[in-house]
Amino acid sequence: MDLSATGRYVRVLATARATAWGVSLWEFQVFGTAGTQAVPPGAVRVAEFLADCPYSHRLPDDPIVLPGLPGGSHMHSFFGNNATDAFSDLGRLETSGGTCNPVTDISSYWVPTLYADNVPVEPTGTTFYYLGEGVRDDVIANTQPLPRGLRIVAGNAKATGPDDNTISRWSCLHAGEVNPSHNFVNCPAGTMLESYLDFPQCWNGKDLDSADHKSHMAYPVGGACPATHPVPVPKLRQVLRYPVTGDPSRLRLASGPGYTMHGDFFNVWPAAEMERRVRDCINPIVKCGADGRP
Missing domain, CATH: 1.10.10 (Arc Repressor Mutant, subunit A)
Structure with a gap:
């Protein structure tokens, strides 16, 4: 060389x-x-900080896609901010508490409710990872904090088949013999059903939302953010673990089959806390815990 x-x-x-x-x-x-x-x-070279945000409540509301329309959506399970409803905006959310560790994260996260035999099942593991991943190191070093009030929707609630939602996957905890799938999988006894969903990490640098709630964000291409969305921000990875095993035919989401899994995120992190975590964990490629420290 x-x-x-x-x-x-x-x-x-x-x-x-x-x-x-x-x-x-x-x-x-x-x-x-x-x-x-x-x-x-001995340190793990991973750009990461996280928030553990247990289940808060369930409502047929969606303040991003259907704001101001209570009952207008399919059923959603909410995590983090415990006051999220159809009327939630930044002002309302920032005056409410939440379920997250760290408590400083009062962001709102939500997904379509999972049903097993038509009975709602809520996840017992709910971790939201903020990552510097999928881009070159120089891009990670220039990653910017997620702007307060940013709203993002990831996944495809209207997917008609597994190939319509390739960023969402289902797997089984501690069951390596079960291959991940875009649809539900059959998890053996003693394991748990897991859902993984990656949000886009390239922002257009100006809009906190867009008409389709996706166009202001993009996924990286070739290890960098596209010119249309030049600002790299931490990648949000949503990991949910449900106490469900066995025949997946008895499972459905409020939005439909497993491949309609999607997630919504409304950022209400205090700006200083988000900035510190990006500076100390993401930019230098350091693995941090919920407290934002290595």
């Missing part, structure tokens, strides 16, 4: 740090570099 002067300097610096820490250059490069900031030996 033909290294530039800058490249040779970086390699020499990396070699020196690796030697000082008693690890190989490969280990240092994989686990120990994030731009010019190094991660201590």
Whole structure:
């Protein structure tokens, strides 16, 4: 490989740090570099912070897609902010409490309710990961905080088949023999049904919402954000674990089959807390907990 002067300097610096820490250059490069900031030996090189937000309540409301229309939507299960309803806006949400750890996150998250034999089932594991993932390291280093009041919808509530919703997947906790699917899967006894949904992480830099609640956001292409949506923000990954196993034919979402899974997010993080987590966890590629610290 033909290294530039800058490249040779970086390699020499990396070699020196690796030697000082008693690890190989490969280990240092994989686990120990994030731009010019190094991660201590043993640390996991993942750009992440998270919020655990247990189930709050259930309503046939959707303040993003159907604002001001109580009962106008299919049934949704809400997490985080405990006051979310059809009339929720930023002002109403920021004066309410929530279920999240950390308590500083009073954002609202919601999904179509899951039914097993027509009985609603709520997840017992509800983790929302904020990630620097799917883009190059230099893009992660320039990731910006999610703007307060941002609204995002991910997934396809109107999907007519599994191929219409490729960003949502179902799997089984601790059951590696069951392949993930865009539709429900048959989880063996002793496991749990899991839902994973990734939200877009490229923002157009100006709109907190759009007419279809998606166009102001985009997914990265080729490790970077497209020119139409040039601002990288943390990727929200929604992970829900339901106490359900067995025959998936008895399962349905309020929106339809498993492949209609979708999620809504209304950002009400305090600006300073979001900024700190992006600065300390995402930009330097560091794995942080719910407190926003490594």
